[in-house]
Amino acid sequence: MRVQKKLSTGWIIALIGIPIFIGALDLTVVSAVLPHVIYDLELPIQTQLDKAAWIVTGYLMAYSIAMSVMGHLSDLYGRRKVFLIALVIFTLGSFMVAISDTWLTSAGLRIHYLFSRERMDVPTFSLYIIIASRVIQALGGGAMVPVGMALIGDIYPVGKRSWALGIIAAIDTAGWVVGHLYGGIVVYYFNWHLIFWLNIPICVLAFLLIWRALRGIPQETNIHKIDWVGVALISAVLTFLIVGIGGGGSADVSISANSQDKSVIWWALVASAACLVLTILWEQRTRFPIYDPALFKIRNLLTGGAANLFIGCGMFIAIANVPIYINSVGTGTLERGAWDSGWLLSALTIPIALAAIPGGWLTQKFGYKVPALAGIAVAGAGFLWMNHWRVDTAYSAMIPQLIITGIGFGLTFSPIASAALDSAPPLQRGTASAIVLTLRLIGMTVGVSSMTIYDINRANSIIRKLIAANASVGDMVRISQETLVKVIDETFLIAAVLCALTFVIILFISNRTLEIGGGKHERQ
Amino acid sequence: MSSRRPYTIKYFLAALAGLFMLSACGPRVDMSLSPEEIIAKTSERMQGLEGFSFLLDSTGAQAFLDEQHYYEFSQMEGDFTAPDRLQADIRIVTPGLVTDVKTICIGDQQWETNFATGAWILLPPNMSFDPMLLFNPETGVQSIANDLTDLKLEGLEELETMPGQKLYLVTGQLEGRHLYDLSYGMMTDGKMTAKLWIDPITFDLYRMEMTEQTGSPDGEKVWVIEFWNINTTAEIQPPDMTTEQP
Numbered sequence: 001m002r003v004q005k006k007l008s009t010g011w012i013i014a015l016i017g018i019p020i021f022i023g024a025l026d027l028t029v030v031s032a033v034l035p036h037v038i039y040d041l042e043l044p045i046q047t048q049l050d051k052a053a054w055i056v057t058g059y060l061m062a063y064s065i066a067m068s069v070m071g072h073l074s075d076l077y078g079r080r081k082v083f084l085i086a087l088v089i090f091t092l093g094s095f096m097v098a099i100s101d102t103w104l105t106s107a108g109l110r111i112h113y114l115f116s117r118e119r120m121d122v123p124t125f126s127l128y129i130i131i132a133s134r135v136i137q138a139l140g141g142g143a144m145v146p147v148g149m150a151l152i153g154d155i156y157p158v159g160k161r162s163w164a165l166g167i168i169a170a171i172d173t174a175g176w177v178v179g180h181l182y183g184g185i186v187v188y189y190f191n192w193h194l195i196f197w198l199n200i201p202i203c204v205l206a207f208l209l210i211w212r213a214l215r216g217i218p219q220e221t222n223i224h225k226i227d228w229v230g231v232a233l234i235s236a237v238l239t240f241l242i243v244g245i246g247g248g249g250s251a252d253v254s255i256s257a258n259s260q261d262k263s264v265i266w267w268a269l270v271a272s273a274a275c276l277v278l279t280i281l282w283e284q285r286t287r288f289p290i291y292d293p294a295l296f297k298i299r300n301l302l303t304g305g306a307a308n309l310f311i312g313c314g315m316f317i318a319i320a321n322v323p324i325y326i327n328s329v330g331t332g333t334l335e336r337g338a339w340d341s342g343w344l345l346s347a348l349t350i351p352i353a354l355a356a357i358p359g360g361w362l363t364q365k366f367g368y369k370v371p372a373l374a375g376i377a378v379a380g381a382g383f384l385w386m387n388h389w390r391v392d393t394a395y396s397a398m399i400p401q402l403i404i405t406g407i408g409f410g411l412t413f414s415p416i417a418s419a420a421l422d423s424a425p426p427l428q429r430g431t432a433s434a435i436v437l438t439l440r441l442i443g444m445t446v447g448v449s450s451m452t453i454y455d456i457n458r459a460n461s462i463i464r465k466l467i468a469a470n471a472s473v474g475d476m477v478r479i480s481q482e483t484l485v486k487v488i489d490e491t492f493l494i495a496a497v498l499c500a501l502t503f504v505i506i507l508f509i510s511n512r513t514l515e516i517g518g519g520k521h522e523r524q
Numbered sequence: 525m526s527s528r529r530p531y532t533i534k535y536f537l538a539a540l541a542g543l544f545m546l547s548a549c550g551p552r553v554d555m556s557l558s559p560e561e562i563i564a565k566t567s568e569r570m571q572g573l574e575g576f577s578f579l580l581d582s583t584g585a586q587a588f589l590d591e592q593h594y595y596e597f598s599q600m601e602g603d604f605t606a607p608d609r610l611q612a613d614i615r616i617v618t619p620g621l622v623t624d625v626k627t628i629c630i631g632d633q634q635w636e637t638n639f640a641t642g643a644w645i646l647l648p649p650n651m652s653f654d655p656m657l658l659f660n661p662e663t664g665v666q667s668i669a670n671d672l673t674d675l676k677l678e679g680l681e682e683l684e685t686m687p688g689q690k691l692y693l694v695t696g697q698l699e700g701r702h703l704y705d706l707s708y709g710m711m712t713d714g715k716m717t718a719k720l721w722i723d724p725i726t727f728d729l730y731r732m733e734m735t736e737q738t739g740s741p742d743g744e745k746v747w748v749i750e751f752w753n754i755n756t757t758a759e760i761q762p763p764d765m766t767t768e769q770p
Contacts, residue, residue: 042598042617044624106684113685119577119752121601 166360355410
């Protein structure tokens with residue numbers, strides 16, 4: 001497919017980039033919003049922290065499910081239609097979050113009392129409404145990225161596709177990397193509701209412009225039966241997986257961590273594995289699979305997906321640990337800690353977003369492998385450099401290390417996405433981009449959860465030893481700070497090892513591609 | 525098909541008439557009672573109850589549990605069993621943190637969970653807010669009649685928690701000095717405007733709303749006490765001091 005002359009492809013990137021940016025922004029904006037929601041609703045930490053964590057986990061879960069399913073739907077029904085539906089769902093979800101603890105709670109309570117006289121704790125009820133609204137929001141937000149990327153795959157010829165995908169990757173990345181800072185600023189000066197109110201006019205405007213702009217683009221579709229069983233099974237795989245790995249983090253952070261919580265985590269992981277086996281069996285038997293098993297025989301898609309899993313994990317080790325470092329070494333107040341964390345993280349996240357653009361350009365010039373290998377090597381070197389942080393390390397010393405790491409990760413985005421998309425048949429590009437992006441999202445979840453558990457368990461064990469040794473309060477503060485920084489250094493070393501593993505995986509990406517039937521297929 | 529329509533309409537009208545007749549069979553609300561009589565009957569009814577569940581909620585201007593204004597009272601939900609047993613979760617807001625403290629009162633004894641560890645401790649007398657005082661049948665909110673003046677029966681109204689059930693709405697002025705003592709100084713010792721929602725048949729008090737004007741920039745402070753599970757008792761025992769609460 002080629003774009004009609006009257007349409008500027010640059011405009012199309014800009015237009016679809018706006019909602020993709022906002023959807024990604026709302027993925028991480030919640031890190032600033034969550035403490036305020038808990039405080040505003042007056043949710044007690046002992047009993048409600050685990051539930052409140054579902055504001056994050058629920059969004060992540062629905063975002064992953066939408067990513068993996070909606071790309072497939074866009075292959076069937078056309079990118080424009082599915083993208084616009086996703087945008088409407090995201091806008092509706094944003095509106096619902098904005099009114100969740102006021103009008104929606106009142107309306108929900110009235111409906112509840114029509115059918116039941118059982119007393120409802122209003123803050124808890126509001127929390128459920130917020131979680132449900134966030135899930136709806138994420139179902140739209142998560143769908144826009146793979147559909148947008150597939151759209152780029154449709155309108156750009158192979159030679160120019162990497163550059164365009166680099167732009168989309170940069171926009172998506174820019175969204176979730178500045179989310180925490182944006183959220184922190186809005187919450188600091190206004191209130192958390194405004195974040196979601198602001199989405200609405202922007203999304204409405206984007207809807208009108210995209211609806212008009214994409215009318216000129218030929219929409220190749222492939223209408224056949226939707227694999228609803230496959231959709232349900234994949235949703236179950238992702239739901240159980242995120243409950244397992246995401247719940248691991250929240251259960252350990254909460255005061256009420258106990259053996260029952262742990263068993264739920266293990267059951268969720270086992271259920272996820274069981275559903276995965278069922279999914280594979282089903283997808284091999286069904287006539288119109290959501291994930292064509294043939295896709296998993298494409299080497300670049302497999303290696304790209306695996307590399308993205310590790311990249312997501314490594315990247316979020318840095319993103320999770322910088323705020324932990326800032327708060328543990330002490331910045332005076334929580335507000336100051338959030339402020340410092342936001343700005344310091346920008347030294348990592350802004351280069352990630354910016355480096356995605358030259359990553360696309362380098363891919364066009366040198367193929368997939370060179371920029372991806374260079375990027376992951378730079379990221380690994382950055383982590384090794386970060387491995388030497390101390391309690392008294394100055395921010396000025398950390399900033400160049402974070403910038404180097406960020407540039408490294410940013411350089412990998414476009415070559416990996418291009419390798420995966422270029423190797424997929426044209427009508428399965430939505431599915432292919434969904435696979436690659438979902439794996440990165442799962443990697444992020446694993447990175448945050450596993451490292452949070454690692455940090456907390458290590459810190460708890462140190463604190464227990466200190467209490468047993470009757471250390472003075474001053475000693476306890478000093479030793480715990482030093483040890484926590486040491487633990488953070490260890491996680492950076494783990495991230496460097498992950499980068500080394502990713503390097504090996506990228507070596508298996510093939511630079512060669514073959515044009516078949518108007519699209520590109522990897523030469524096996 | 526068309527010949528069936530008149531019968532359908534007939535059946536519908538008959539069902540509607542039946543519903544009207546059924547509703548007419550229900551207990552009639554006596555609107556001839558004066559508000560003073562309603563409040564007296566309510567007070568008598570509430571003092572004689574075997575037990576109930578309750579929620580005390582504070583909105584608007586802040587109410588503090590301590591003189592240093594560090595622990596802000598948010599709400600308290602629990603059960604009362606006559607004559608002197610009560611258990612409740614008290615939600616407290618401190619700067620940056622919201623937490624629940626459990627309390628059990630039996631006779632003169634009061635236990636409370638530690639703010640940070642969750643471990644139960646037996647409190648010395650008069651050390652902190654004692655919710656038992658607030659719900660004591662003889663001197664607590666059940667005996668509110670003595671403190672209410674300028675009573676007015678506003679009519680019948682539904683609560684959103686009890687759709688379809690018409691309740692007396694009585695308004696008046698409430699002398700706060702009594703409640704000030706009972707609430708450990710959280711409520712004002714001045715005058716408050718009060719609204720009460722009362723079952724016209726049983727004289728169960730379902731909700732009491734008290735509004736006090738404060739000098740704070742947050743404006744007025746609104747206290748709402750809700751009652752449910754009326755005349756049912758909960759089993760309230762001293763806490764197991766050997767186990768830590770979550």
